[in-house]
Amino acid sequence: MKFKKTPESLVKDPGLDETIKNLTPERIVQVVNRVLTKENSARLQAYLDTCVHCGLCADACHTYVSRDKDPLFAPVSKVRQTLWELVRRKGNVDGEFIRNAARIAFTECGVCRRCSMYCPFGIDMAYLLLIVRRICSLLGVVPVYLQDTTNSHSVTSNQMWVQQDEWIDTLQWQEEEAQAELSTVRIPLEKEGADVMYSVIAPEPKILAQLLGNMAIIFKAAGEDWTMPATDGWDNSNMAMYSGDFEIMGRVERLHWETAARLKVKKIIMGECGHAFRGAVYDGPRWLSWQYPPIPMIHAIEYYYDLISSGRIKIKQKYQEHVTIQDPCNTVRGRGLGDKLRYIVDALCEKFTDVDPKQEHNYCCAAGGGVINCGPPWKRSRMLSNRVKAEQLGKTGADVIITPCHNCHSGIEDIIGFYNLGMHVKFINEILVECMEKPEESEG
Amino acid sequence: MYEFSRGPLVWIAFIVLIGGTIYRVAKIYRDSKKERVVHPYMSLSHGMRSIAHWLVPFGARNMRMRPVFTVMSFLFHICLLLTPIFLLGHVMLFEQSWGISWWTLPDGLANVMTILVVVAVTVFALRRLAHPVVRFVTKTSDWVLLVIVAAPFVTGLLAYYQVFDYRTVMILHMWSGALWLMVIPFTRIVHMIFFPLTRAYMGSEFGHVRSARDW
Numbered sequence: 001m002k003f004k005k006t007p008e009s010l011v012k013d014p015g016l017d018e019t020i021k022n023l024t025p026e027r028i029v030q031v032v033n034r035v036l037t038k039e040n041s042a043r044l045q046a047y048l049d050t051c052v053h054c055g056l057c058a059d060a061c062h063t064y065v066s067r068d069k070d071p072l073f074a075p076v077s078k079v080r081q082t083l084w085e086l087v088r089r090k091g092n093v094d095g096e097f098i099r100n101a102a103r104i105a106f107t108e109c110g111v112c113r114r115c116s117m118y119c120p121f122g123i124d125m126a127y128l129l130l131i132v133r134r135i136c137s138l139l140g141v142v143p144v145y146l147q148d149t150t151n152s153h154s155v156t157s158n159q160m161w162v163q164q165d166e167w168i169d170t171l172q173w174q175e176e177e178a179q180a181e182l183s184t185v186r187i188p189l190e191k192e193g194a195d196v197m198y199s200v201i202a203p204e205p206k207i208l209a210q211l212l213g214n215m216a217i218i219f220k221a222a223g224e225d226w227t228m229p230a231t232d233g234w235d236n237s238n239m240a241m242y243s244g245d246f247e248i249m250g251r252v253e254r255l256h257w258e259t260a261a262r263l264k265v266k267k268i269i270m271g272e273c274g275h276a277f278r279g280a281v282y283d284g285p286r287w288l289s290w291q292y293p294p295i296p297m298i299h300a301i302e303y304y305y306d307l308i309s310s311g312r313i314k315i316k317q318k319y320q321e322h323v324t325i326q327d328p329c330n331t332v333r334g335r336g337l338g339d340k341l342r343y344i345v346d347a348l349c350e351k352f353t354d355v356d357p358k359q360e361h362n363y364c365c366a367a368g369g370g371v372i373n374c375g376p377p378w379k380r381s382r383m384l385s386n387r388v389k390a391e392q393l394g395k396t397g398a399d400v401i402i403t404p405c406h407n408c409h410s411g412i413e414d415i416i417g418f419y420n421l422g423m424h425v426k427f428i429n430e431i432l433v434e435c436m437e438k439p440e441e442s443e444g
Numbered sequence: 445m446y447e448f449s450r451g452p453l454v455w456i457a458f459i460v461l462i463g464g465t466i467y468r469v470a471k472i473y474r475d476s477k478k479e480r481v482v483h484p485y486m487s488l489s490h491g492m493r494s495i496a497h498w499l500v501p502f503g504a505r506n507m508r509m510r511p512v513f514t515v516m517s518f519l520f521h522i523c524l525l526l527t528p529i530f531l532l533g534h535v536m537l538f539e540q541s542w543g544i545s546w547w548t549l550p551d552g553l554a555n556v557m558t559i560l561v562v563v564a565v566t567v568f569a570l571r572r573l574a575h576p577v578v579r580f581v582t583k584t585s586d587w588v589l590l591v592i593v594a595a596p597f598v599t600g601l602l603a604y605y606q607v608f609d610y611r612t613v614m615i616l617h618m619w620s621g622a623l624w625l626m627v628i629p630f631t632r633i634v635h636m637i638f639f640p641l642t643r644a645y646m647g648s649e650f651g652h653v654r655s656a657r658d659w
Binding site for chain 1: 473478480481498505506575577581632645649655656657659
């Protein structure tokens with residue numbers, strides 16, 4: 001089978017174009033067979049044998065629907081062009097094949113698992129494309145920007161090369177910022193025995209630091225006994241999970257859990273990020289042979305829900321803008337938090353219009369799963385792959401899109417720009433801090 | 445030839461079907477133990493919940509999105525499975541050999557159900573040609589499987605209406621039926637055996653582990 005030429009196959013990415021020059025046929029065969037026979041077994045076999053090539057998964061995929069139903073972009077077509085061929089040829093493929101397989105698996109699928117909800121047999125196509133990514137990663141063929149985040153995890157344990165001094169400085173700076181609003185706010189570092197460790201991902205200290213200050217205010221208002229580590233181990237966003245470098249993925253998650261254990265916290269609250277949650281709760285522990293996480297972890301959605309429903313935080317004035325929701329795959333399809341998310345939005349906002357389809361059936365943001373981390377070379381392709389999202393959001397008529405996920409946030413902002421939707425994206429934390437009753441006011 | 449088809453061939457077909465099924469299930473069970481992420485997360489109730497949603501017509505969003513295909517698909521599978529088991533002619537053969545019998549379909553209904561299978565296979569074949577995605581992922585083996593599945597029903601109809609030489613058609617019918625039974629465990633028709641397994645696993649992953657729905 002020859003790959004059909006699409007505009008995307010002409011995109012230049014040194015992570016793919018240069019690295020395939022180092023491949024030898026023997027190495028490809030060796031890696032493919034290792035992954036197909038040593039690392040995977042029953043699920044791969046059952047999925048390959050059970051698929052009846054019916055194409056019922058096609059309409060589930062935002063890439064396929066957005067690209068005028070081009071058959072090359074249906075989930076089963078992506079598997080056909082990559083994994084089926086690798087299995088059939090027992091790994092006897094050339095560098096060009098690996099390049100195209102990497103392009104499909106990394107940039108045209110966000111492993112959001114929506115398609116597995118549309119397959120009558122529940123075939124997990126995201127898992128199949130992660131196998132392709134794993135093969136590409138072991139061969140060193142990974143989009144260069146994505147590989148850079150994995151390298152950063154390897155060196156610093158966070159995804160954006162944040163050094164320890166920068167991390168501490170940023171927290172202290174945000175503590176001061178928050179104190180301008182509420183003078184008693186602290187960001188407690190290294191507090192052993194605190195009830196809660198708060199986990200964030202590297203984009204927060206790096207580019208969205210005010211989210212840290214907001215959270216400090218929310219914790220203060222809720223009277224939470226919390227802490228953050230001053231050492232590495234605070235970030236579990238884990239792009240290595242998506243680049244296919246599971247060894248580094250495991251290291252990042254282990255350090256994160258060990259840091260929480262060192263601080264002797266009772267639980268971890270994960271900030272508004274979806275794939276960090278997935279890495280910490282599912283993929284990381286499984287790679288480390290732990291059935292479940294060693295310390296309970298809840299996502300920010302669950303925490304806000306608890307705060308509002310228990311009355312620990314009261315809403316002073318509702319947010320006035322017309323809002324809608326972007327359901328993140330890893331917390332809604334991956335944790336069933338869609339109802340709690342809606343409870344929060346209803347409690348916080350005056351006017352809320354839901355999306356259609358919603359909850360588990362929501363369309364992917366096309367940024368998660370490492371797709372946005374493939375960087376500028378692939379941005380246009382990513383935009384073309386999610387026209388359906390722009391149409392879905394446009395239909396709500398809302399002005400603000402609330403999404404508790406960093407990938408969704410960035411991806412949706414790009415889509416708003418590309419399709420001129422004239423909307424804004426917000427985290428829950430930004431709206432909550434604006435609308436809630438703050439302690440000093442109630443004291444006064 | 446007729447005697448062989450009537451006797452040993454049927455035995456061979458059922459031995460291959462049952463033996464093959466046991467082999468496939470045993471192998472997938474053994475291999476799934478090697479994958480540490482399967483057994484610890486299986487949940488009977490969530491697995492059954494998922495199977496139920498996907499066995500009931502329109503129980504899943506994907507089925508509601510394409511009502512014509514859903515009706516077609518359900519009719520096809522129901523007729524495909526029930527007609528051979530409850531066909532008067534088949535039950536009579538069991539009665540002659542072993543003296544056991546069970547409820548049978550009225551002839552007219554069985555006839556309609558057989559025609560439905562053939563029509564559905566034709567529609568599936570046309571869909572393989574017409575739908576760009578399905579055409580893109582169709583392999584030669586998909587066509588072979590459609591022929592294998594349709595053959596016992598087509599020959600059954602020919603025998604019923606006594607088209608061509610009855611004896612020859614009957615032999616073809618028995619051979620194609622035996623072939624159909626024998627390929628079940630070893631081709632993609634294995635989805636018949638694996639459906640509850642893959643579905644239960646996905647139902648457990650979604651429902652038990654992730655508190656979400658997979659339909």
